[in-house]
Amino acid sequence: MAVDPSLEHIFRFFQPHAGLTRAVECTEGNINKTWIIEYIDDTRSQAAVLQRLSPTVFPDLPAVMTNFRIITRHLAEQAEQSRMVIVFPRACTNPEGRDYFIDATDGLWRLISYIGPARTLLQVNAQQAGAAGRMLAAFHLLLSTLSRESIRDPLPGLHDTPQYLARFDALGRKRGPKNQEEEFCFTGIEQLRPLAGLLQNNADEHAQQLVHADPKCSNFLFAQKSDEVLSLIDLDTVRFGFLLHDLGDCLRSCCNRSGEERSNEPHFDQTCFTALLASYLEAGGKALLSQRDQALLLEATRLLIFELGLRFFTDHLEGNPYFICRYPGQNLDRAMMQFRLHASLMAQEAQLRKELAQLPA
DSSP: OOOOHHHHHHHHHHOTTSEEEEEEEEOOOSSSEEEEEEEEETTEEEEEEEEEEOTTTOSOHHHHHHHHHHHHHHHHHHHHHHTOOOOOOOBOOOTTSOOOEEOTTSOEEEEEEOOOSEEOOSSOOHHHHHHHHHHHHHHHHHHTTSOGGGSOOSSTTTTOHHHHHHHHHHHHTTOOOOSHHHHHHHHHHHHHGGGTTTTGGGGGGSOEEEEOSOOOGGGEEEETTSSOEEEEOOGGGOEEEEHHHHHHHHHHHHTBTTOSSOOSSOOBOHHHHHHHHHHHHHTTGGGGSOHHHHHTHHHHHHHHHHHHHHHHHHHHHHTSSSSOOSSTTHHHHHHHHHHHHHHHHHHTHHHHHHHHHTSOO
């Protein structure tokens, strides 16, 4: 298969003397565009990841790259000191020492190291969810020693649920639902709006540090032939925030056995919930959480389900400027999926709370 000449042009900015032989686009991402590439350098076949970061999403792309250098260096150093066997991506530089390229439409291109052989999963079982929980705890522990002042906020307003709700309300006053699917989402938002201020209203009671901010299922790299997690990737969202945002988002994603896309009956999986939380707490994450955090683990999961459904639906109403859509109405489908996932969680609320009470103290 011939390689797209435009990709080859970008690749040669980073590797002017190598030959690009293959480029396979990763279609799971909702924001950036990513290709796994293969190339020949000094007669050796090598692999790397070529990415285009969206200028629509990130207001300061050079700052994102500065963050990336600082974060990946810190994580590698801390993992080595702690004797953790974790590999994190690194940025590749061209012969002039530059590690990014800005294209004519202000997108930022970079070439980063390939970690593998590995696989990404859109749904996980309980054993895999437990592995994700251990990796998230390790990531939080490694990142806890990096000063928040070292990192520029790449996405101001991320996880500000009250702000997302205010944005939706401004739209909703001008435009009501146009079909049953939209009516379903309007109703879901009204039912869940009391969750919006869960963390921001009492911020001092909740642990905050630098966090991943998007630890969804597909951002964990699993070994090719086992359920071991090799790395946690997509580090461009790392920012100062609540640990419960990370835990809630990870639980939201990993406990959804139907995946993030189209499904009429998404299922929130109790076994994944228990396995992920138990592994996170046992791997050292418990020491980072406040007592108040530990009492709100289920509420944090509900909050992140609500927040993502709200964001998908607002993007749908605005014409899909933020999340990549591969077919008409995809953001509406995604929003409905989250509100149905919340219903599945609430149908099991009593059992989930019982399982929380039985986690190791």
